[in-house]
Amino acid sequence: CGICKENIKKYKCKSCSIPYCSLDCYKKHQLTPCEQLQQKQPELINEDKNPSKNILLFTTLDTVQPEKLELLKNCDTLKNLLYNPHLRQLLREIDTATDGYRAIKAAMMEPLFVEFADECLKIVEPLDSNNDDVII
Template identity: 50%
Template sequence: MFCVTCQVPTNKYKCPTCLESYCSLNCYKKHKEADCESKQSLNTPTSEVSHIEEPTLHEPFSTKDTVPRKKLEMLKDCAALHRLLCNPHLRNLLKEIDVTPDAWKAMKAAMQEPLFLEFADECLKVVEPQVADDCN
């Protein structure tokens, strides 16, 4: 990925409107001054914009480990996850994992954090309840 403004290689930040990558606050400000538009609104009629899925939720390469979308959506109603996500350290850890070029390495490191393990366990209780129950 390259910064949309200065073309420096980066994967640090993404514009919330158009999802283009940028490397710094200055580049973001320049990008916003250039009338940044949502990619969704450029390619889709306005009546359909509200029905578009978030890009990170697509399942382009399903495997035996892919969690079905309906189960993923159940996560948003889990009170224990909401409580855990109030922790800024956990949120920062999740953001780092999301933007790292080596996700496997980042996940391996995160699994050393008790807070992340608690988060992962709560997620598993929702998406694979029978497996989580068998482990207790």
């Protein structure tokens, strides 16, 4: 066991893979942040700081330019919405779905996701006040 150093390991932490032997050791481990998890976070932050690495292989009419996507991370409303664990779970499910269209269609039945999507669209495709036409 990587926690008590006394018993035989039976389980592993999902985040850092440290072996532990019992529920007591698991609870002790949960009191402190995982070491490997902390080491991975700075790498992710560094990747986000260099948007030039995100090369578009092909574009369509619906492709959002990286400059517009950068605007999303400055939106306080989006940040507040993302505090909701249910929304984060919905986004994970969409991201890992084998059929993205079906996953988004299902998520659009959730008012929370609709609110999130609308807020994203307001930033990426702001409505032109001169154009009163609504495209459906």
